[in-house]
Amino acid sequence: MDGYITEHPILEFKRGKKVKFCFEDKEIEGYEGLPIAAALHAAGIKVLSISERYSRPRGFFCAVGKCSSCLMEVDGNPNVMVCMEPLRQGIKVRKQKGKGQKQ
Amino acid sequence: MNSSAKNQKPRSQKNIQNFSSSKLPNFDICVVGGGPAGLEAGIVAKELGANIIIIDDNPVLGGQLIKQTHKFFGSKAHYCGVRGIDIAKILTDMVDELKIDILDNATVVGYYDDDTLGILRKDKLFQIKAKTYIFAAGASENMLVFENSDLPGVYGAGAVQTMMNVYGVVPGRRALVIGSGNIGLIVPYQLLQSGVEVAAIIEILDKVGGYYVHAAKIKRAGVPIYLKHTIIKAKGKDCVEAAVITQVGDKFECLEGTEKTIECDMILIAIGLSPLCELLYQAGCRIDYVPELGGNVPYHNESMMTSKSHIFVCGDLACIEEASTAMLEGKIAGAKAYEALYGENKKSKEIVEQANKELSMIRSSPFEQRILSGKEKLKA
Ligand SMILES: Cc1cc2nc3c(=O)[nH]c(=O)nc-3n(C[C@H](O)[C@H](O)[C@H](O)COP(=O)(O)OP(=O)(O)OC[C@H]3O[C@@H](n4cnc5c(N)ncnc54)[C@H](O)[C@@H]3O)c2cc1C
Numbered sequence: 169m170d171g172y173i174t175e176h177p178i179l180e181f182k183r184g185k186k187v188k189f190c191f192e193d194k195e196i197e198g199y200e201g202l203p204i205a206a207a208l209h210a211a212g213i214k215v216l217s218i219s220e221r222y223s224r225p226r227g228f229f230c231a232v233g234k235c236s237s238c239l240m241e242v243d244g245n246p247n248v249m250v251c252m253e254p255l256r257q258g259i260k261v262r263k264q265k266g267k268g269q270k271q
Numbered sequence: 272m273n274s275s276a277k278n279q280k281p282r283s284q285k286n287i288q289n290f291s292s293s294k295l296p297n298f299d300i301c302v303v304g305g306g307p308a309g310l311e312a313g314i315v316a317k318e319l320g321a322n323i324i325i326i327d328d329n330p331v332l333g334g335q336l337i338k339q340t341h342k343f344f345g346s347k348a349h350y351c352g353v354r355g356i357d358i359a360k361i362l363t364d365m366v367d368e369l370k371i372d373i374l375d376n377a378t379v380v381g382y383y384d385d386d387t388l389g390i391l392r393k394d395k396l397f398q399i400k401a402k403t404y405i406f407a408a409g410a411s412e413n414m415l416v417f418e419n420s421d422l423p424g425v426y427g428a429g430a431v432q433t434m435m436n437v438y439g440v441v442p443g444r445r446a447l448v449i450g451s452g453n454i455g456l457i458v459p460y461q462l463l464q465s466g467v468e469v470a471a472i473i474e475i476l477d478k479v480g481g482y483y484v485h486a487a488k489i490k491r492a493g494v495p496i497y498l499k500h501t502i503i504k505a506k507g508k509d510c511v512e513a514a515v516i517t518q519v520g521d522k523f524e525c526l527e528g529t530e531k532t533i534e535c536d537m538i539l540i541a542i543g544l545s546p547l548c549e550l551l552y553q554a555g556c557r558i559d560y561v562p563e564l565g566g567n568v569p570y571h572n573e574s575m576m577t578s579k580s581h582i583f584v585c586g587d588l589a590c591i592e593e594a595s596t597a598m599l600e601g602k603i604a605g606a607k608a609y610e611a612l613y614g615e616n617k618k619s620k621e622i623v624e625q626a627n628k629e630l631s632m633i634r635s636s637p638f639e640q641r642i643l644s645g646k647e648k649l650k651a
Contacts (some may be wrong), residue, residue, distance in 0.1 A: 170441075173439045173466070176439075176464065176465075179356075179439070183439065187453060203438065206438040206440045209434060209442070210440045214424060215509050216421050219421070223423065224422075227423025227425075228423075228426065229412075229430060230428060231426070231434055232430070233328055234411040235412075235414075235427075248475060254330075271420060
């Protein structure tokens with residue numbers, strides 16, 4: 169897991185336990201409790217959704233739950249703001265296409 | 272979680288379980304937003320004796336402070352020399368000591384006709400009613416439009432700061448920063464501290480927007496600041512791979528032949544913030560357009576009262592400024608909201624007087640002239 173900062177002159181990072189979750193059909197590891205977007209970013213995944221009209225890739229923008237640029241499908245529910253939603257063991261995360269679909 | 276965040280216990284207050292739309296809990300004062308402004312407002316109102324609750328959408332309190340690892344300065348009055356993360360801890364400890372009710376992980380999603388707030392918490396929607404509201408929701412980062420500006424890798428500078436300083440995630444490999452206000456100067460320095468390269472900071476004006484000290488520090492670290500430059504496009508297939516920048520002339524026109532391609536995997540937008548006024552629109556508060564204060568802002572008077580006598584505002588929501596002034600405005604809003612319910616007393620008057628004194632001291636700096644003229648415009 170090298171997407172995480174290990175040494176920092178000021179901060180010390182206490183992380184939750186390692187958990188496994190699914191992105192599309194791939195298994196990924198992350199730290200429990202981190203926002204899903206942070207865990208995905210650390211795993212090198214930046215494209216979180218595909219835009220409705222022109223099918224363009226989209227990522228997060230504000231990372232603090234204000235801009236809605238990071239909506240994904242989590243366990244079949246569309247429009248989950250993944251910059252705020254904490255990572256849990258075993259969840260299934262998918263790129264959202266357009267407005268998304270409830271599974 | 273960072274060093275200040277890790278000490279904060281998860282809160283779940285006893286009354287939270289009872290919150291449902293059928294049984295509305297009642298409060299004297301409900302504070303929306305647990306950043307420096309909202310926390311100070313809540314602390315003051317509670318100390319004066321009001322029954323209050325603070326609602327915030329994050330798991331920890333502190334608002335923007337929880338990602339600010341630099342030592343604050345610029346304003347003599349408050350916490351000068353203390354890191355933002357530590358100020359958040361000091362305020363949170365005070366909130367704990369006073370046993371203020373906190374509703375965390377809760378987003379206020381609506382202001383209804385019967386003066387209740389709609390709240391979404393862990394997939395449950397419920398309402399809260401208070402006699403008086405203090406909105407301290409802060410602001411959101413402005414977006415900039417250019418070719419491919421929707422590509423992943425184009426981020427708010429604050430977003431990158433959150434990713435690295437709060438979550439400990441390496442935000443990228445090499446960054447280009449757009450805008451040289453204090454945020455545009457501080458975040459790249461923090462990127463360097465996290466081992467991320469910074470290609471450059473570009474600024475469309477002919478001078479740096481932020482404090483000289485921050486600019487000097489980032490230049491010493493070897494990061495160039497290109498004045499009179501702007502970005503014209505991002506390049507990349509699925510994510511940012513490079514940016515094209517260009518010099519601009521006196522009318523901000525792009526000067527042909529000056530384009531430069533900068534290899535980077537992140538473009539940080541640090542061109543300013545806009546107050547989060549949506550809930551105040553819903554509440555029917557008057558909203559004025561005052562560029563000096565950050566664009567559309569809720570009208571407010573010296574008491575931080577909006578056009579509605581039971582709704583107060585403070586902090587970045589009232590005008591984009593800084594944490595020290597947000598805290599002082601918070602104190603005024605907290606005391607005035609209390610006075611609106613129970614009348615003024617010696618203590619509440621003292622709090623307001625003291626906060627006003629410190630505010631005018633801070634706002635006497637040349638950097639703050641813009642704010643003063645903005646607040647003047649609100650009165651008109
Ligand atoms: C990179 C950077 C560097 C800075 N450096 C300095 C500095 O050196 N000195 C200084 O004085 N200032 C500095 N500032 C500015 C300072 O951080 C802000 O002015 C200050 O945090 C504003 O406080 P606030 O309480 O108004 O808003 P915030 O801190 O933004 O707090 C608002 C809170 O309300 C929450 N909220 C919003 N909407 C809702 C809702 N609907 N429901 C529930 N909760 C909600 C937000 O999530 C947030 O937690 C800096 C800012 C940045 C980004």
